[in-house]
Amino acid sequence: MNMYLYPEYEVVRDESRCISCRVCERQCANLVHSFDAETGKMSADSAKCVNCHRCVCLCPSHALKIVKSDDTYKVNANWDNQTINEVYKQANSGGVLLSSMGNPKPYPVYWDKMLVNASQVTNPPIDPLREPMETQIYLGKRSVTIERDERGKLKDTLAPQLKLRVPVMFSAMSYGSISYNAHEALARAAEELGTFYNTGEGGLHKDFYRYGKNTIVQVASGRFGVFKDYLENAAAIEIKMGQGAKPGIGGHLPGAKITADVSETRMIPQGVDAISPAPHHDIYSIEDLRQLVYSLKEATEYKKPVIVKIAAVHNAAAIASGIARSGADIIAIDGYRGGTGAAPTRIRDHVGIPIELALAQVDQRLRDEGIRDEVSLVVGGSVRSSADVVKAIAMGADACYIGTAALLALGCHLCRSCHEGKCNWGIATQRPDLVKRLNPDLGYKRLVNLVTAWDHEIREMMGGMGINSVEALRGNRLMLRGIGLTDAELRILGIRYAGESM
């Protein structure tokens, strides 16, 4: 017997506004809405609704809304409705619970417990509309050795760098987990913005080779789609050791999403589940990692920076120290709120640590060991606004990765049902009729708008602090103060409490 579960959300139709145009019915891949020809009225089956808001957004008479159901079991602070329902679901199915996108649990968000400084009287603020303000940055090794040629001139010993016009890049999202059109939108936006998007572990579709100058290609534990042209068509190569949403486990792309095109790009058979192992089977130490870093550098003639991406975990600082010594140029850290196309619910919700704490500890450790210049630091895992970017940079990051925010710009409404493959917004799906709903001509402009808006806001916030470049803000933790934090949190974040002066 399957236990009946009352729908978590209910579709509410304002009958006085519904014109029975059936747009909601045509746009719902979950078949929530239906039209009764006899009565001429629409009805909705809330049990099928994932709360993606596609119908709400497209309804021409704004007759629809979705509300949280008020059906409840007897109120219990320990056994809340969701916890009980999850037990019922597992008793029904016997399976691991799957979820998508980032950790939704009410853990503290440290970005929201940090406040930014501003200049008053003694150090004037800068007006970014009237004075130069630099948000362009470079990622890569800063350390150089002084060498001279036979004529005594300085040799250029600077390692390859990535030049970003804004300190924001698009996170790794694979073709397969997201659609062709979503990838095209990200690639075109990265090109126009002068920044980078990341292929994720799904290989690079041949159509996107032309965006190579703005592409970071990923080499993950499954090595999907990795070959000579893939590496050569990239601006940088990222070795994915872990992902914030699911630290310690690999990936699983269901066979239904391995269409002909995805199969060719990933170089795996069509219709067969793509499983990337939890570890890289050739990496069990920093020395092993170093071998892969240098294999990739050797393969690309030392022309491209190599990034190593890890999930934010308890000993991230020590791991980062090892990575900095492995020859990697850039370390990317992904916090536990980072998104995913599919993850076991328990892992998404309970494994890893906040990116803010990991960043503070990694930056401090690299500074203490005198190797901060060996690498650039990129952080992701729920960077939600330009304020988060400013705080991350002041904490010590060189740049941020945004994934969820980018998908929101493309239409995602965070229904967290990516793993079902029926994304009504044409993002996390391979169904052709759904993929076409995301027109990249519109999508890339929305991405460009978003990042451009953030760039303006970053300039304004920096101006207020009297700082005129991202380079000067980086690691400037005196610009941050904590609010509502304990002594331990302040110590880990390396910031003072609001009200404490310089």
Place this chain on the structure above:
Amino acid sequence: MKRVYVNEKWCLGCHLCEYECAFAATGLSDIVKALKGKPVYPRIRVEEGDGVCFSVNCRHCREPLCVQSCISGALSVGGDGVVRIDREKCVGCLTCVLVCPYGAVMPAPDGHAAMKCQLCTDNACGEPNCVKHCPNNAIVYEERG
């Protein structure tokens, strides 16, 4: 001249254009008041079949068959290139409906005249309402040689 073009690659078959067209023609400001409980008479139609869908409305042909065939001189090409119909002159013979190769002229709701897309020059929208409300940019209004 600027015309309405459709790109079937991006058409979702949502039929929003039809309702927005019918709404524009009513001249009302509230879509609920305009369309609720009433038959809908759009001048644009979504055609569907075999996984392809696209909307069709008047192409505003350079040498329109509808204008040539009109027995009462109700149909004409304006100086702006827009093919218009004069309801006062139309006798409702519907020859234009029969000759239009795109099926873009249709009988008006009262049955006494024909009606067609006039690029929203005959209402207060200012620009084609179907284009304005297409959620996926499948319908565009642009100059193409």
